[in-house]
Structure formats: C-alpha cells, structure tokens
Amino acid sequence: MSNFKDAQNKAHPNKSNTLMSALIVILILNVGIQIWLLYTGLNNALEDNKDIALPAFIASAVLFLISFCWLYFLPMGYKKTGKK
Amino acid sequence: MSDQSNQDPHWKEDFPVERTEATKVSRRDFARFLCLVSGGLAVGSGYVAVKANFFPPEKVQGEHFICKADSVPTGGTRSFVLAGSDIPYILVKLETGHWRAYEQKCTHLSCAVYYKPGSSQIVCPCHEGFFDAMTGEVIAGPPPRPLPALEVVVKGEDIYVRAGGTELAKK
Ligand code: FES
Numbered sequence: 001m002s003n004f005k006d007a008q009n010k011a012h013p014n015k016s017n018t019l020m021s022a023l024i025v026i027l028i029l030n031v032g033i034q035i036w037l038l039y040t041g042l043n044n045a046l047e048d049n050k051d052i053a054l055p056a057f058i059a060s061a062v063l064f065l066i067s068f069c070w071l072y073f074l075p076m077g078y079k080k081t082g083k084k
Numbered sequence: 085m086s087d088q089s090n091q092d093p094h095w096k097e098d099f100p101v102e103r104t105e106a107t108k109v110s111r112r113d114f115a116r117f118l119c120l121v122s123g124g125l126a127v128g129s130g131y132v133a134v135k136a137n138f139f140p141p142e143k144v145q146g147e148h149f150i151c152k153a154d155s156v157p158t159g160g161t162r163s164f165v166l167a168g169s170d171i172p173y174i175l176v177k178l179e180t181g182h183w184r185a186y187e188q189k190c191t192h193l194s195c196a197v198y199y200k201p202g203s204s205q206i207v208c209p210c211h212e213g214f215f216d217a218m219t220g221e222v223i224a225g226p227p228p229r230p231l232p233a234l235e236v237v238v239k240g241e242d243i244y245v246r247a248g249g250t251e252l253a254k255k
Contacts, residue, residue: 020111027118034125041129045136047229053133064126067119074112076097
C-alpha cells in the first residue's frame with residue numbers, strides 16, 4: 001500500500017526541510033496561543049470571572065488536538081530503502 | 085501483519101544507520117516535545133476551569149473580631165489571620181479615618197505588602213507594586229489584580245471584618 005507518507009519519505013530533503021519548518025512554526029504558534037489562553041483564564045478566574053476559564057480550556061484542547069494531528073504530517077526523513 | 089516481522093522496529097527510525105536519514109531526528113523530537121507542551125497547557129487550562137467552576141475559593145464566613153479601634157493609630161496598620169485559615173490580612177486605618185482590610189499577599193507573586201503611612205498607598209517591596217489603599221486597585225507595577233479585600237465593620241470601639249469588601253471598595 002502506498003500513501004502520501006511514502007512519497008513524502010522519498011521527497012528531496014529540501015522539500016521536507018521546508019515542510020518541517022512550517023510544521024514547527026505552526027506548533028510554536030499553537031503553544032503560544034495556549035500560553036496566552038492559560039494566562040488569561042487563570043487571571044480571570046482569580047479575579048472571579050470564571051466564565052472565561054471554560055472557553056479558554058476548550059480552545060486550548062482544540063489547539064492541542066490540532067497539534068497532535070499535525071504530527072502525522074511530520075516528515076520521517078529521507079529513506080533510501082524502498083520498503084517503509 | 086506477516087510482513088511486520090521483517091520490518092525494523094519503530095524505534096530504529098530515531099537511530100538510523102545512514103546519516104541522511106538522521107537529518108530530521110532532532111527536529112522531529114522537537115515537534116513532538118512541542119506537542120507534549122501543548123497537551124500540558126491544555127491540561128493546565130482544564131485544571132483552571134474545573135477549579136474555577138467546581139471548587140471556588142471559600143468565602144469568609146460571618147464576622148470576626150479583630151481589635152479595639154483605639155489600638156490602631158491613624159495611618160497605622162495591624163496584621164491578623166482569621167481562625168481556620170492561614171491567609172494573612174492587613175488592617176489599615178487611613179489618614180482619612182477610613183478602615184480597610186486587605187489580604188496581605190501581593191497579587192503578583194504573593195509577597196507581603198505593607199501600608200506606606202501618609203501616602204494612602206499599599207506597597208509591595210518585591211517588584212515595586214503599588215495599590216490604592218482606599219480601593220485596593222493597582223496603581224502601578226506588575227500586579228495584575230487588585231488586592232482582595234474584606235469589609236470592615238466598626239461597632240462602637242470594636243473592629244470586625246466580614247466578607248464582601250471587594251464590592252464595597254469598588255464603589
Ligand atoms: S510580588 Fe508584589 S510586585 Fe511582584
């Protein structure tokens with residue numbers, strides 16, 4: 001069975017390097033947003049505005065899911081051998 | 085399933101023999117680490133949400149006697165703790181004659197704050213945080229929130245505190 005992973009693994013390193021950088025930039029972006037969400041949720045909860053905490057958690061969880069699925073697209077590096 | 089056995093075990097991907105196959109190992113690890121951090125932050129937010137919604141901090145119950153009114157000079161302070169809790173509070177008699185009671189923990193990083201006589205400001209020495217002694221609001225510095233307050237009740241010569249000072253101070 002051949003899927004996009006095989007093609008990706010055989011792609012030129014220049015290509016997968018770019019892809020790798022893009023993936024990492026998005027992950028860092030996600031983590032940045034999550035830090036902000038946690039900070040805001042916590043500060044508002046301590047100030048007795050607990051309405052913020054739940055949406056912040058949901059958003060954070062969604063971002064985590066995105067980050068997690070994102071890992072599927074990680075290039076596995078150049079494979080010389082034909083087999084997976 | 086049968087061709088699984090002649091494949092390399094999964095971990096060998098991270099320890100390849102060929103150098104060209106190793107070019108992405110550390111970045112792959114980094115990306116995975118970022119994902120782990122992301123999960124940690126999501127769990128943290130969840131903890132905050134659960135704590136805020138289901139385990140709110142306990143309110144001070146009832147009224148508590150602190151001291152006699154004449155034992156605190158004008159512009160003076162007195163620190164106290166309420167029975168059954170270990171949060172330090174500070175009772176302030178302002179130059180204007182108002183009584184105020186605040187938590188003595190700075191809302192930035194919990195340093196002990198003190199009243200600066202004559203300035204009607206409560207000062208946090210750690211990172212130069214300043215609070216308005218009348219309302220508890222932040223005037224300057226890093227603290228993100230006003231000081232939590234208690235309501236002070238003067239009954240003749242006796243000083244009592246009870247919950248609800250925050251709303252009062254905001255008025
Ligand atoms: S702990 Fe009070 S200003 Fe930082």
